Amino acid sequence: MKYVLKKFITLVITLFVISVLTFTAFSVIPGDAAMSKLGIDASPEAIAELQEQYGLDKPILERYADWAIHALQGDFGQSFNYTRMTVSDLLATRLPVTIILAVMSMLIIIIISLPLGMLSAKFSGKWPDVAINTTTQVTMAIPSFFLGIILTVIFGIGLKWFQVGGYVSPDKDFWGCIGYLIFPAIAVAIPKIAMVVKFVRNSVLSEINKDYVRTAYSKGNDENQVLYGHVLRNALIPVITFVAMVVAEILTGSLVIEQVFNIPGMGRLLITSISNRDFPVVQASVLYITAVVVVINFIVDIIYQLADPRIRTS
Amino acid sequence: MKKYNYSLIIGLVLTGALLLFALIGQFWTPYSITETNVALKNAAPSMAHLMGCDNLGRDILSRVMNGCGTTFLVAVLTVAIGCVFGVIFGALTGFYGGRLDRVIMRLNDILLSFPSVLLVLIFISVIGKGKYNIVLALGILFIPSFVRMVRSEVIRYKEQEFVKSAKVLGAGNLRIIFVHILPNLTVSMLTTAAIGFNNAVLAEASMSYLGLGVQPPEPSLGRMLSEAQGYVFNAPWYAIWPGVVIVLIILGFSLISEGLRKMTES
Numbered sequence: 001m002k003y004v005l006k007k008f009i010t011l012v013i014t015l016f017v018i019s020v021l022t023f024t025a026f027s028v029i030p031g032d033a034a035m036s037k038l039g040i041d042a043s044p045e046a047i048a049e050l051q052e053q054y055g056l057d058k059p060i061l062e063r064y065a066d067w068a069i070h071a072l073q074g075d076f077g078q079s080f081n082y083t084r085m086t087v088s089d090l091l092a093t094r095l096p097v098t099i100i101l102a103v104m105s106m107l108i109i110i111i112i113s114l115p116l117g118m119l120s121a122k123f124s125g126k127w128p129d130v131a132i133n134t135t136t137q138v139t140m141a142i143p144s145f146f147l148g149i150i151l152t153v154i155f156g157i158g159l160k161w162f163q164v165g166g167y168v169s170p171d172k173d174f175w176g177c178i179g180y181l182i183f184p185a186i187a188v189a190i191p192k193i194a195m196v197v198k199f200v201r202n203s204v205l206s207e208i209n210k211d212y213v214r215t216a217y218s219k220g221n222d223e224n225q226v227l228y229g230h231v232l233r234n235a236l237i238p239v240i241t242f243v244a245m246v247v248a249e250i251l252t253g254s255l256v257i258e259q260v261f262n263i264p265g266m267g268r269l270l271i272t273s274i275s276n277r278d279f280p281v282v283q284a285s286v287l288y289i290t291a292v293v294v295v296i297n298f299i300v301d302i303i304y305q306l307a308d309p310r311i312r313t314s
Numbered sequence: 315m316k317k318y319n320y321s322l323i324i325g326l327v328l329t330g331a332l333l334l335f336a337l338i339g340q341f342w343t344p345y346s347i348t349e350t351n352v353a354l355k356n357a358a359p360s361m362a363h364l365m366g367c368d369n370l371g372r373d374i375l376s377r378v379m380n381g382c383g384t385t386f387l388v389a390v391l392t393v394a395i396g397c398v399f400g401v402i403f404g405a406l407t408g409f410y411g412g413r414l415d416r417v418i419m420r421l422n423d424i425l426l427s428f429p430s431v432l433l434v435l436i437f438i439s440v441i442g443k444g445k446y447n448i449v450l451a452l453g454i455l456f457i458p459s460f461v462r463m464v465r466s467e468v469i470r471y472k473e474q475e476f477v478k479s480a481k482v483l484g485a486g487n488l489r490i491i492f493v494h495i496l497p498n499l500t501v502s503m504l505t506t507a508a509i510g511f512n513n514a515v516l517a518e519a520s521m522s523y524l525g526l527g528v529q530p531p532e533p534s535l536g537r538m539l540s541e542a543q544g545y546v547f548n549a550p551w552y553a554i555w556p557g558v559v560i561v562l563i564i565l566g567f568s569l570i571s572e573g574l575r576k577m578t579e580s
Binding site for chain 1 (some may be wrong): 443516561
């Protein structure tokens with residue numbers, strides 16, 4: 001419990017630091033937000049009026065407190081660019097799409113990479129291992145957006161398995177949306193599968209020479225019983241922390257892949273908002289994404305601790 | 315029987331070849347990289363244009379050659395920034411320890427838990443887009459990985475006999491760090507650098523693909539991919555070549571880092 005509490009306090013502090021950093025970063029940006037909205041020809045009065053409307057004329061500490069209190073209530077103000085849309089509305093429509101995409105890629109990664117990693121470790125040094133190793137080495141080098149383009153060409157244009165650019169919103173047709181997101185999810189997953197396979201393999205191999213494995217064999221277990229019953233459970237412990245990193249990578253991967261497959265998720269929102277200098281949206285998106293990464297790290301730390309009692313005592 | 319380190323050999327040959335390809339592209343390309351030609355719009359690969367032409371009739375091979383150079387330039391500059399500052403911070407905090415060390419390590423851990431592409435994206439949303447902004451952002455973000463590596467190695471070395479002997483002989487702390495300890499870290503540093511190159515190429519390509527990195531008309535592999543995407547129906551080769559070159563560059567660097575890792579293990 002003490003461990004969880006300690007980690008939780010670290011989490012809160014980290015989130016606070018991130019909020020301060022995002023806030024100050026976007027406050028010191030050259031080029032006033034009001035000016036960027038009205039254009040450089042705007043009259044000083046109009047700028048002053050808009051600055052007042054957005055609260056840009058107050059001292060920075062007051063503005064941070066204002067912003068943080070509203071942010072905690074889920075209110076990030078108005079978007080500069082999408083008129084009559086609050087930032088929270090925008091995020092609420094975009095965030096689920098990215099989450100669905102990320103969860104799908106995560107599932108694909110786990111389903112494919114665990115068996116492959118085990119297989120590779122089981123036949124370590126023999127041809128299945130060499131084949132898997134070579135393939136992962138190459139697939140790791142393919143950026144997800146290039147993979148996305150290749151998948152579009154083969155499965156979208158060639159085989160017509162999906163409609164290029166035919167994204168459907170999950171509210172309208174949930175399964176249609178899942179169907180469209182399968183290929184983007186694969187594009188995000190493949191390079192990461194390679195990473196996880198490699199990690200699982202090395203983790204299993206480092207366990208395989210330990211004493212308890214020899215004991216398990218001497219008790220009459222066959223190879224599969226030892227591998228799946230004894231080794232896998234221990235080998236998965238380091239994989240848990242690795243998966244936390246992968247989750248963050250998947251999130252980034254989906255931000256980029258949304259651009260390839262024309263999916264209106266967080267990534268597209270963030271990138272258009274960066275180009276349009278729509279700061280309230282960028283600020284809120286950055287805060288959301290970083291918070292997700294930090295919270296996932298926190299959860300993984302806790303799971304890690306639950307999975308391995310040895311960490312609790314040390 | 316001597317076992318060859320195939321990863322390292324293949325990685326070095328591949329990277330060397332691509333570097334040569336990129337260097338040539340800085341001084342000579344078969345055709346102009348910016349001159350457009352309506353007659354050759356989306357022309358298929360032929361003897362005259364080995365990789366075909368893009369949507370404005372520019373020779374793709376020439377643009378890939380030149381863009382490859384930009385990719386290497388960005389990678390080298392960012393790793394250099396990360397390496398120089400990372401080594402200085404890592405060596406000093408590792409050697410002296412104390413409160414500053416703990417604060418820097420905490421900051422390091424937080425930064426390292428974010429993927430580099432995500433951090434660059436955040437950075438770019440603050441400082442704006444452009445080639446040198448990418449270099450700056452990536453360079454700063456590579457500092458932590460070097461800090462961590464150098465720090466842990468320095469801590470490991472600082473209690474060893476040769477360091478103590480050097481101290482007895484009257485060497486100052488800075489001399490011990492930079493003359494006696496750091497040369498031992500060459501291989502570890504090369505491994506970290508190879509991983510850094512790998513990430514830098516990927517991050518630069520992603521950012522340029524998203525339109526936040528290298529700005530037109532300067533060719534960049536990532537940018538070419540995003541332009542090519544509008545023409546995948548009638549000119550699929552436009553997307554294939556820049557993509558393949560990106561994959562080869564990343565593959566080269568990852569094979570080198572893999573090979574270096576094997577070397578230190580054996």
